[in-house]
Amino acid sequence: MSRLPLDQVDAFVTAARLGNLTRAAERMNLTVSALSHRMRLLEQRLGRKLLARGPRGVDLTPDGQRLFDAIASPLATIEQALQQATVRSDTAVTLSLIPSMATAWLVPRLPAFLARHPELALNLQSSIHVVDFEREPVDLALRLGGGRWAGVQAERLFDESIAPMASPALVERLGTPAPDRLGEWPLLGDPADRWKDWFTRFGGQPPARYVAQFDDTETLHQAAVQGMGVALARWTLAEPLVRAGRLVPLTGERMPAGFGHYLVYPARSLAHPGFATVRAWLLEQAGHAPRPAATP
Known part of the structure; x- marks a missing residue:
């Protein structure tokens, strides 16, 4: 793979955590269509379906759950480190x-x-x-x-x-x-x-x-x-x-x-x-x- 798609990964993790594309888009200051576009790009990149739409939002597929379990914790550690390093x-x-x-x-x-x-x-x-x-x-x-x-x-x-x-x-x-x-x-x-x-x-x-x-x-x-x-x-x-x-x-x-x-x-x-x-x-x-x- 070429450049790491951090914007797509962030979209996936945010949507997975919140279980709702609208709320995830609001959290990321994106439109729902922009968030969905990032998700499609990530799924195409991996060749796997990561999220499935349900009656109350979105659910992780088995492949999505495995990816989330692997990257959510390290990503949270990076976010916390960046937040602490930010000069406010x-x-x-x-x-x-x-x-x-x-x-x-x-x-x-x-x-x-x-x-x-x-x-x-x-x-x-x-x-x-x-x-x-x-x-x-x-x-x-x-x-x-x-x-x-x-x-x-x-x-x-x-x-x-x-x-x-x-x-x-x-x-x-x-x-x-x-x-x-x-x-x-x-x-x-x-x-x-x-x-x-x-x-x-x-x-x-x-x-x-x-x-x-x-x-x-x-x-x-x-x-x-x-x-x-x-x-x-x-x-x-x-x-x-x-x-x-x-x-x-x-x-x-x-x-x-x-x-x-x-x-x-x-x-x-x-x-x-x-x-x-x-x-x-x-x-x-x-x-x-x-x-x-x-x-x-």
Whole structure:
């Protein structure tokens, strides 16, 4: 063989690890067609089929599994060595978070941060995928969950809560419901079906059916903005819509969502001067006094 096709090997290993071509392409900043092209070239080069498409993604063929077992570990060692050898700027910090959190919570606060710290360059990676600190040059991330993740330090920023909200037009048309009559309103089904918990906690009867059912929180909120019905909205994401007058809380009550927002980072970030500044600012924005960072 001639030149070693590292770009094709990387495409194969990434797709094999994730089991999904779309996610692998996003991880590599490629289009799916470009990733597929690299895979075809590698398979043609070896004369073997390495991946097989399945109902939920891609699976390794027996030949693919043998190749993956042989090269995945050495490739990971090379990636780790390159990452450790990379010279990173003390004034550039990379933060990963989901798009909805970036839009609703972080971006509105960024102008004040940048004005206070013009010496820092804050790079945002907005993605629904959980960052892999072992493979990606990311310094810290915002995550949703219970606060326990292996290999990282997790600091709670704040807990999430939910509350029923509707558009001003719907409230003007139907009035403000009594808490125990909320089930008579047109309700929008939420991703986790938390309406049952809401009625158990605050009283009233759930409706026989929802006006519409959604599996995405942002789409649910936008449906409420358009007047389709009442959403059991996540407060952190809905607060900008409330401030803009596009959603109206129907009660002063809130219910814990059962998860929180956390700042997470690997031990290597503690040696980064810019990380300390961004971390302290995030804790400040979440209402906490900055405190010394702890080693995982």
